[in-house]
Amino acid sequence: MTNEDKKELSPAMEDYLRTIYKFEEKGAMVTTSMISESLGVAPASVTKMMKRLASMDLVEHEPYRGVGLTANGEKAAAEMARHHRLIELFLTEVVGVPWDRVHDEAHRLEHALSEYLEDRLADILGDPKVDPHGQLIPCKDGRVAVRNLRMLWELEQGTRGVVAEIEDHDPALLRYAAERTLFPGTEICVVERDPYGGSVIVALGAERCAVGQDAARQIWIETNDTTS
Amino acid sequence: MTNEDKKELSPAMEDYLRTIYKFEEKGAMVTTSMISESLGVAPASVTKMMKRLASMDLVEHEPYRGVGLTANGEKAAAEMARHHRLIELFLTEVVGVPWDRVHDEAHRLEHALSEYLEDRLADILGDPKVDPHGQLIPCKDGRVAVRNLRMLWELEQGTRGVVAEIEDHDPALLRYAAERTLFPGTEICVVERDPYGGSVIVALGAERCAVGQDAARQIWIETNDTTS
DNA sequence: TGCAGAATTGAGCCGCGTCTAAAAATAACC
DNA sequence: GGTTATTTTTAGACGCGGCTCAATTCTGCA
Secondary structure, eight states: OOSOOOOOOOHHHHHHHHHHHHHHHTTOOBOHHHHHHHHTOOHHHHHHHHHHHHHTTSEEEETTTEEEEOHHHHHHHHHHHHHHHHHHHHIIIIIOOOTTTHHHHHHHHGGGOOHHHHHHHHHHHTSOSBOTTSOBOOOTTSOOOOOOEEEGGGOOTTOEEEEEEEOOSOHHHHHHHHHTTOOTTOEEEEEEEOTTSSEEEEEETTEEEEEEHHHHTSEEEEOOOOOO | OOSOOOOOOOHHHHHHHHHHHHHHHTTOOBOHHHHHHHHTOOHHHHHHHHHHHHHTTSEEEETTTEEEEOHHHHHHHHHHHHHHHHHHHHIIIIIOOOTTTHHHHHHHHGGGOOHHHHHHHHHHHTSOSBOTTSOBOOOTTSOOOOOOEEEGGGOOTTOEEEEEEEOOSOHHHHHHHHHTTOOTTOEEEEEEEOTTSSEEEEEETTEEEEEEHHHHTSEEEEOOOSOO
């Protein structure tokens, strides 16, 4: 209660925060252009919004270097992620929307979800921890489990692991993954990496399939190495 | 395809249109102040928006006299009403939200409902015709059944009828109605009208109860007179 | 190390949707 | 039937969230 505390966030602000959150989740440093591209907005618009969010103590913005969420910002962003992912799960489980469509729908709905409905959905779904694409659902206080994720693309030959997450924004990618039965939970083993960079060959039980680079960069594997 | 045809409507415009639609449903003529009050917005804002909507051929605006939906406007407004009411029904039936809360939730969500989800909800609910408060759900082409509704408040003593609709915007009213088992479908008979204007006494089977004026003006009865 | 090209930011503009204050039209009342 | 009260509209301003274009800073490469 220093000065202004519980500002109402606009949908646009929520979009920015959740976008930054998503990048930070993957351990990336977040630049203006990443946000700009991901949101389909001019870079200058991002800068302007970063200034506004910084003045509200939601992000920290080092000009020309990048941006990161503050504690407050992370709280708010986690809430948005929770909304988004609960909705995605609800739509697939209860409404029967195919998994390559739920992202867009959830994106529209997430800003309109009240605290109350959020709780009802969580209830109905049994307090889920993971959404249909394997993204972790933060709990109400914003905390999330920690996972040791690595891009499928960057795994060494012979590595075993479990599909943990598939980027949800591109329906075509999700269909591509589904065709190869690469769902969260599927066990895989990297059989071979094409030396010329085209694709990785992956074994799923007896079957094996090739996964193209673009896809393999958007599929995240949980391995059980103790490295970090 | 005269000039500009399928303008994307902003949420604000959708709100205005649905508000006008709601008044027209009840046969009222629609004034600036009614919209202003109902939307919680300054009268001047309404006028300005009416001009914009008029220029898009969604409403007809006769300065100082009132406003009405054009064919286009009615189409768009009916779609919003359909969204709103499908969501209300879905929330009560599937999500288990109590009927005095669904209006507010639906109001937030209706702007974010895609065509696709609209269809899915309608499907799940079995193409319903009526929402939890008795409001008619327009079908996809915008058509609605016609009903012969009269305010409970204006019924003559001795009139029999069926509760058809209860205004949904005031949770307290809905709880008030629920306490008296005045749900859509309940059969009633007007036993007595308090001559000093306080309330109507209504019989529900063996029971009877008093309904205050403010409530009785927001409860609509379907009677079977042929007086059209 | 210096410089070209890429990324970021600044300045200024625009449309939307709101507001307030003042003017205009309509309605009500004696 | 004229004056007053009410409703509606006009005028002008503002903040948000975009944009473009130009200036600035950073980076990578010769």
